[in-house]
Amino acid sequence: MQFVPLPLSGAYLVELTRHRDERGFFARTWCAREFAAHGLNPRLSQTSVSYNEKRGTLRGMHYQVAPAEEAKLVTCIAGSIFDVIVDVREGSPTYRQWTSVTLQSSPDVLRGLYVPEGFAHGFQTLEDETVILYQISEFFAPETARGIRHDDPALGIPWPVHPAIVAPKDFAYPLLAP
Ligand SMILES: Cc1cn([C@H]2C[C@H](O)[C@@H](COP(=O)(O)OP(=O)(O)O[C@H]3O[C@@H](C)C(=O)[C@@H](O)[C@H]3O)O2)c(=O)[nH]c1=O
Numbered sequence: 102m103q104f105v106p107l108p109l110s111g112a113y114l115v116e117l118t119r120h121r122d123e124r125g126f127f128a129r130t131w132c133a134r135e136f137a138a139h140g141l142n143p144r145l146s147q148t149s150v151s152y153n154e155k156r157g158t159l160r161g162m163h164y165q166v167a168p169a170e171e172a173k174l175v176t177c178i179a180g181s182i183f184d185v186i187v188d189v190r191e192g193s194p195t196y197r198q199w200t201s202v203t204l205q206s207s208p209d210v211l212r213g214l215y216v217p218e219g220f221a222h223g224f225q226t227l228e229d230e231t232v233i234l235y236q237i238s239e240f241f242a243p244e245t246a247r248g249i250r251h252d253d254p255a256l257g258i259p260w261p262v263h264p265a266i267v268a269p270k271d272f273a274y275p276l277l278a279p
Pocket residue numbers: 149151160161162163164222223224235241
């Protein structure tokens with residue numbers, strides 16, 4: 102695994118090492134020891150998957166607050182996504198800043214986005230039949246789940262596919278406080 106720091110402190114692109122042979126490849130998608138050695142949260146409480154039928158599907162922007170703040174590794178295991186995190190830690194020097202990466206599943210590239218605690222996360226699919234794997238430090242806690250609007254004009258995130266397919270509940274979130 103290679104840990105490539107992103108512009109927002111604590112966030113990483115995790116390049117998964119592919120062991121190739123004539124059958125294809127094998128790659129470790131989580132390693133508590135390597136995470137701890139690089140200062141990432143090594144706790145793994147749950148693994149979840151989301152299947153997205155259509156290109157343009159947009160989920161987010163979601164995060165969890167204390168006492169169930171979560172860190173997670175987001176990996177695209179089929180298709181591809183435009184993946185975004187926003188720093189929602191009030192008082193952080195990068196509060197309200199966002200960054201994006203493209204995640205994809207191909208024989209040549211396999212990488213994950215490490216989303217630290219205190220960051221909202223969302224993505225838009227760039228292809229039909231896109232599958233996302235989450236490896237999450239905390240258990241799901243609906244009472245501490247929060248969200249912000251993916252289309253907050255103050256953030257101005259350039260979602261690439263129009264129109265986006267968005268669940269009504271994701272339109273109900275507030276704008277991020279100034
Ligand atoms: C997130 C989550 C949902 N659920 C349930 C609740 C609900 O009935 C159903 C669908 O949940 P949601 O609509 O919240 O799913 P979704 O909108 O895909 O939520 C996900 O969005 C992306 C952007 C993330 O970063 C994830 O951490 C997660 O928040 O699954 C769980 O059982 N465990 C979980 O960890």
